[in-house]
Amino acid sequence: MLNLIEVRNLKKAFGTNIVLKDINETVEKGQVICVVGPSGSGKSTFLRCLNVLEEPTEGQVLFDGKDLIHLNEEELNGLRQRMGMVFQSFNLFPNMSVLDNVKLAPLRVKKVGEEKATEDAKKLLKQVGLEDKAEQYPESLSGGQMQRVAIARALAMDPEVMLFDEPTSALDPEMVGEVLKVMRDLADSGMTMVVVTHEMGFAKEVADQIWFMDDGYIQEKGKPQDFFTAPKTERARAFLSKMLQ
Amino acid sequence: MKVKSLWLFLCVFVFALFIPFQHVNAASDGNLQKVKDKGTLVVGTSADYPPYEFTVKEGGETKYVGLDMDIAKKFAADLGVKLVIKNMNFDSLLVALETHKVDMVISGMNPTLERQESVDFSKIYYRGKQFMLINKKDTARFKSIKSFKNQTIGAQTGSLQYTLVKQQMKNNEIKGLAKLNDLVIALQSGKVNAVAMEEATAKAFAKNNTGLKVINPQFKVDSSQTGSAIAFPKGDTSMVAAANSTINNIKKQNLINKEYIPNAGKYMAGNTNKNSMLNYWTYFAKGIEYTLLITVVSVFFGFVLGVFFALMRLSHNKFLHWLAVAYIEFVRGTPLMVQVMFVYFGIGTLIQSLPALIAGIIAVSLNSTAYVAEVIRSGIESIPTGQTEAARSLGLSQKLTYRYVIIPQALKNIWPALGNEFITLIKESSIVSIIGVTDLIYQMQLVQSATYKGVVPIFIAMVIYFIMTFSLSKVLGYFEGRMKHA
Numbered sequence: 001m002l003n004l005i006e007v008r009n010l011k012k013a014f015g016t017n018i019v020l021k022d023i024n025e026t027v028e029k030g031q032v033i034c035v036v037g038p039s040g041s042g043k044s045t046f047l048r049c050l051n052v053l054e055e056p057t058e059g060q061v062l063f064d065g066k067d068l069i070h071l072n073e074e075e076l077n078g079l080r081q082r083m084g085m086v087f088q089s090f091n092l093f094p095n096m097s098v099l100d101n102v103k104l105a106p107l108r109v110k111k112v113g114e115e116k117a118t119e120d121a122k123k124l125l126k127q128v129g130l131e132d133k134a135e136q137y138p139e140s141l142s143g144g145q146m147q148r149v150a151i152a153r154a155l156a157m158d159p160e161v162m163l164f165d166e167p168t169s170a171l172d173p174e175m176v177g178e179v180l181k182v183m184r185d186l187a188d189s190g191m192t193m194v195v196v197t198h199e200m201g202f203a204k205e206v207a208d209q210i211w212f213m214d215d216g217y218i219q220e221k222g223k224p225q226d227f228f229t230a231p232k233t234e235r236a237r238a239f240l241s242k243m244l245q
Numbered sequence: 246m247k248v249k250s251l252w253l254f255l256c257v258f259v260f261a262l263f264i265p266f267q268h269v270n271a272a273s274d275g276n277l278q279k280v281k282d283k284g285t286l287v288v289g290t291s292a293d294y295p296p297y298e299f300t301v302k303e304g305g306e307t308k309y310v311g312l313d314m315d316i317a318k319k320f321a322a323d324l325g326v327k328l329v330i331k332n333m334n335f336d337s338l339l340v341a342l343e344t345h346k347v348d349m350v351i352s353g354m355n356p357t358l359e360r361q362e363s364v365d366f367s368k369i370y371y372r373g374k375q376f377m378l379i380n381k382k383d384t385a386r387f388k389s390i391k392s393f394k395n396q397t398i399g400a401q402t403g404s405l406q407y408t409l410v411k412q413q414m415k416n417n418e419i420k421g422l423a424k425l426n427d428l429v430i431a432l433q434s435g436k437v438n439a440v441a442m443e444e445a446t447a448k449a450f451a452k453n454n455t456g457l458k459v460i461n462p463q464f465k466v467d468s469s470q471t472g473s474a475i476a477f478p479k480g481d482t483s484m485v486a487a488a489n490s491t492i493n494n495i496k497k498q499n500l501i502n503k504e505y506i507p508n509a510g511k512y513m514a515g516n517t518n519k520n521s522m523l524n525y526w527t528y529f530a531k532g533i534e535y536t537l538l539i540t541v542v543s544v545f546f547g548f549v550l551g552v553f554f555a556l557m558r559l560s561h562n563k564f565l566h567w568l569a570v571a572y573i574e575f576v577r578g579t580p581l582m583v584q585v586m587f588v589y590f591g592i593g594t595l596i597q598s599l600p601a602l603i604a605g606i607i608a609v610s611l612n613s614t615a616y617v618a619e620v621i622r623s624g625i626e627s628i629p630t631g632q633t634e635a636a637r638s639l640g641l642s643q644k645l646t647y648r649y650v651i652i653p654q655a656l657k658n659i660w661p662a663l664g665n666e667f668i669t670l671i672k673e674s675s676i677v678s679i680i681g682v683t684d685l686i687y688q689m690q691l692v693q694s695a696t697y698k699g700v701v702p703i704f705i706a707m708v709i710y711f712i713m714t715f716s717l718s719k720v721l722g723y724f725e726g727r728m729k730h731a
């Protein structure tokens with residue numbers, strides 16, 4: 001199997017606060033990784049180090065064999081196009097219609113041309129079940145709809161891996177399902193995914209591997225059925241019992 | 246903080262560098278030849294001083310007339326060059342001379358010892374007495390200097406009369422204003438009890454305002470310092486000699502008493518016959534045109550440069566950041582009036598031919614740049630970082646992110662503040678009138694001196710300003726509403 005992402009000796013500190021202490025992991029092509037762990041344990045920071053929204057303090061992040069840390073701006077922009085990211089707070093562009101949100105990067109970065117961008121964007125909106133919202137502005141959508149647009153927007157660049165940072169945490173409970181369904185479909189289509197989530201049901205069902213993060217380390221990793229039924233570390237047991245109560 | 250004061254020091258230092266240049270310029274003669282070579286005699290004057298210099302309207306055009314203007318015309322004719330009149334505040338005349346904005350100044354100016362230190366004078370061409378203008382109802386009370394005990398006396402700032410009042414009426418409060426018209430308004434409204442002015446001027450005002458009267462308060466005057474002379478830059482001996490020869494001719498033929506003063510009297514009488522405001526609507530129209538021109542051009546450059554400086558200030562490059570901070574803080578920490586004078590007189594030292602209008606636009610634009618930059622910066626900073634992160638995660642460069650995501654949202658947020666800046670500029674740009682730009686205020690002053698009416702032109706200008714700002718704020722409000730729904 002091809003190693004799409006390789007993390008070596010990754011450390012990240014904010015001032016004196018050491019958030020990531022020493023992380024060594026690989027993501028293989030086609031794998032779905034769910035990262036779980038208590039809040040404040042560094043999951044978002046880890047995910048953001050993968051596409052260098054956060055610059056690591058030490059260590060390497062290899063994407064397709066290239067070390068992202070030592071790239072110049074231009075090369076970094078090039079590699080970021082190949083990694084999609086979905087945020088907890090959606091971060092749709094409120095100044096553009098739903099369609100323009102999805103079209104922006106293909107049009108301005110890939111320069112695919114107006115017609116093709118529109119056509120592709122409409123296809124993606126259909127894929128997430130929102131083709132009828134194309135002309136609306138984000139403010140008129142529900143949270144679940146916004147997050148589905150955000151997923152379509154990230155997919156528009158045809159990425160090789162998708163990073164999700166708690167995509168359903170900001171949603172009302174009745175909307176969580178529609179977003180998880182889109183993600184499940186995506187996983188089924190073979191997309192490589194790294195998902196930070198508190199949705200244990202989703203993780204159990206979709207993940208190839210669970211990474212349990214606490215105190216700046218990946219404390220434990222394994223197949224979902226092993227992790228959820230027989231966690232090896234005391235920390236993981238404590239976390240799970242809190243999550244499932 | 247340290248870096249900021251360093252910048253301040255640097256700015257002062259650079260400014261100081263200009264000063265030596267000026268002296269080198271002024272000391273060299275051969276100016277007579279220079280004037281002949283360029284074919285124009287540029288004359289500075291403060292045209293609110295009838296019968297010496299004032300304005301009339303002829304065929305829709307403003308014309309500078311009066312005995313000084315006749316002398317200047319004769320002098321230009323003697324030199325065989327074209328006469329160009331620059332009208333400005335009396336206060337600014339000598340600065341204009343020293344910075345070579347004008348070749349000479351003729352403005353009923355008395356060659357006082359103080360002035361002789363900074364400029365050279367021709368011989369005296371006319372000597373009038375120093376009079377006082379009072380309200381007719383006070384005729385019985387005010388007869389001489391002594392009878393003004395504890396009263397407030399008005400005089401034009403920087404004038405001989407101002408010095409006389411200060412020295413010889415020590416128990417009186419003195420109120421100095423730049424414009425005689427404003428002093429006369431002050432007199433009529435009881436803010437001052439008398440205005441000291443030159444005989445001929447005082448008589449002109451009395452003739453045109455039935456409520457006013459002229460008295461001779463018997464100032465003691467040193468004959469070497471009274472009378473009017475033409476001012477030239479220091480060391481300009483060739484021009485002084487040429488002027489003296491023209492003055493000799495004028496005196497020989499008694500032109501001033503025989504032609505020039507009667508001539509001025511005719512214009513003054515003509516003015517009073519048609520001093521209804523309607524006759525002067527073209528004045529106000531021109532003022533509106535210039536005020537809007539200055540504002541619109543300055544808003545444009547202020548915005549473009551403002552975006553530029555805002556991005557510089559937000560830049561990670563330390564040098565660019567501090568450069569922008571220094572500029573913004575410095576401009577916001579100094580009055581627009583000083584900036585206007587600095588651009589016109591200071592930068593004008595390096596670029597002699599810088600017209601007042603361009604200088605005014607440059608100053609107002611540079612001023613607006615600093616304010617707009619801060620508005621834009623706050624607008625940019627108000628956009629959540631999630632927006633940048635989303636754009637960057639899609640592979641957009643920083644430039645594209647700003648262009649398509651940050652700036653459009655920031656503009657929407659700051660639109661009301663930008664509109665405010667526009668409206669502010671319409672009002673603030675009125676300051677450019679001090680360097681002689683023909684904006685609304687300047688035109689208002691022209692109408693005041695042409696009609697001898699003080700308050701009505703002010704009221705009209707005020708109403709015009711209000712109409713402009715009010716309709717602009719309505720228009721902006723309309724677009725704001727539309728942007729909200731976009």
Ligand SMILES: Nc1ncnc2c1ncn2[C@@H]1O[C@H](COP(=O)(O)OP(=O)(O)O)[C@@H](O)[C@H]1O
Nearest residue numbers: 014017019037038039040041042043044045046
């Ligand atoms: N930009 C930042 N500056 C300073 N501290 C940060 C920043 N981002 C995250 N942190 C700190 O890093 C720690 C881990 O945060 P985060 O990665 O968001 O955890 P999680 O996503 O697991 O909840 C927290 O203590 C948080 O305060």
Ligand SMILES: [Mg+2]
Nearest residue numbers: 043044045166
């Ligand atoms: Mg998080």
